[in-house]
Amino acid sequence: MDASRLDRLERQVQKDLAEIFREIAQNQFRGIVFTVTRVRISPDLSIGRVNISLFPVKDKALVLDWIKEHGSLIKDRLVRKMKGSLRKVPDFYFYLDESVDAEAEIDRILKEGGDSPIK
Secondary structure (H helix, E strand, C coil), X not given: CCHHHHHHHHHHHHHHHHHHXXXXXXXXXXXXXXXXXXXXXXXXXXXXXXXXEEECCCCHHHHHHHHHHCHHHHHHHHHHHHCCCCCCCCEEEEEECCXXXXXXXXXXXXXXXXXXXXX
């Protein structure tokens, strides 16, 4: 698959997964905001890597485990949303995107104006 078609597919999958996770949050995880921060799909469409940010969640691993356990349900919903536009749907692997947490920690440190770890 050429790069521009793959980019369009990744953006569409990201958008559709965001809608699916919004529905899941309403039904399973009230008060949690799911953000699909990045989707990368292999050129042969066999593997998809999905980065997810969760807020506000104390035990993110618990939510991620639930997502992984229900991966086939999420994939089925995605297939229905895409209405058969793909011959082959990748196997998705879900990962936590920790960049939002890292940004929040940096902001907290800067606002505190606290001690610098660098001397």
